[in-house]
Amino acid sequence: MRALRLAELLLLLLFALLALFPLIDSTFYTQLITKVMIMAIFAMSLDLLVGYTGLVSFGHAAYFGLSGYVLALVAPQYEAVSLWWSLPAAMLVCALFALITGILVLRTKGIYFIMVTLAFAQMVFFVFHDTKFGGGSDGIYIYAKPTLVIAGFQVLNLEKLNQLFYLVLIIMAAVYLLLRRILGSTFGRALLGIKENEHRMRALGFPTFGYKLSSYVLSGALGGLAGYLAAVQYGFVNPEILSWHQSGAVLMMVIMGGMGTLYGPVVGAFAFVLLQEVLSDQGFLGPVAKHWQLAMGIFVILVALYLPQGLAGLLRRRKAEASDGSSDA
């Protein structure tokens, strides 16, 4: 209990620091942290599956990319599209895709689940890569960022870096609170039970398929939310955002940060993206920087070896010492 407070306190501190961050007034760093926060949303959406439902998906990039493509395709070429309907539309497409694929993939388990989610994501990748419909391998530019207009008044101007930064920060906090809430409900407890022992849950009378499917759809929709924001930030989409590298990266953020904690994947996203930035910085590390993936690999291995509960495990370990193991479900 005390440790949970500690984690929450740290999150509040992180939120405050982030809220002040644009004061340093650096285009580069504001953009970088915006990107990190988007990945944090993406990682939290995957944690719902991996950490709370026991479903290790290796195809989460499908939602990230699909949503970006929806934005690119519905946006008029040189005019801004309304955020009001384009964001829900993108998330809805992702939710539908999750619903349809979920009905199929949730019939498989373990390693097959990993494989089938990957296969579906690869199908989406090739649809956009190999057809002209989404601009092929070049992708599509989004020349004007979406706008939010209420009664003729432009509430948000996402061309402004700081406004995008704060929008993403608020969405990240909202997603965290939403998932916390949901996971604390009877629905969330049922998901945890399914992760722990699905067979027993069924014997207790839970129609587990429906629970898993709901989790899968929600996770997909929130993954789409992250993808939409990423497309807004970069101003273009291409098949790269759908690739399995992307699915692997977000899975690593979740595992490295500490799955099943929600804040762990946020920490994981920060660690992953910032580390990638530092390790691939030629000005900083010289020619070694070209091999940043090697250094990243070593870091991931070290975390896996010494922090089996991820970076969030650092908090948990303290908790075990402080409260002598009495845990809450």
Place this chain on the structure above:
Amino acid sequence: MAQAMPEAILRTESLTKRFGGLTAVDTVSIELHVGEVHAVIGPNGAGKSTLTNLLSGDLRPTSGSVFFAGKDIAGLSSDRISRLGIGRSYQKTNIFLPFSVFENCRLAAQSRTPHAWRVFHGAAEFPDINLMAEEAMVAAGLSQRRDMVAAALSHGEQRQLEIAMCLATRPRVLLLDEPLAGMGPQESQDMVELIQKLAGRHAIMLIEHDMDAVFAVAHKLTVMVNGEVLESGVPEAVRGSPAVQTAYLGGEDFLNG
């Protein structure tokens, strides 16, 4: 036998389960009545757990029928069967080890209520669910352990929790697969008393090796060997049956404690 009985709440007809060449349950027909404990005994490998799994929907029968309140439920999924009011415990303890005792029971009780989709309410905010969980915990004698993690319980207490979870779903039929296995004398005594108390309002199938317990609580006794029913009836009659005596030649100690 020919007496007019009220209709059985759970009844099987020629229930059969084959695993490849092995017939684990062979044309078994038994009846469970509310207010009765029906004990099933037999050596290891006789097919008792498989029979339980067929009744609970954990396994699909190869052939035969299972009637619950007159409807054939053979082949229904285990969650459907559970929601019909057939609860079971497992021979091998099957609980949520990282959860607290209360949470194990609360989760079980939660499966009975329509609140499961109210995602903006805290899980512990439903008095009806909490009450069902508390009652099950008290009945199984675990109220002292309420907030303990299930993994930290003694083996006997984990067995009690197994029963508590089953009770928290408020079943009408209880399928108890060796509930006393691994329990100490006091815990066994308590469990026997609990089963006697439950018998009043439930139909109970009790699989058990402890003959003292069986003869203390059973109204009916079925002996299974090699998947088949060897003998079935009133406990005293079954005990004296020549077939049973022959089958347990030298196993006298098995039947007489």
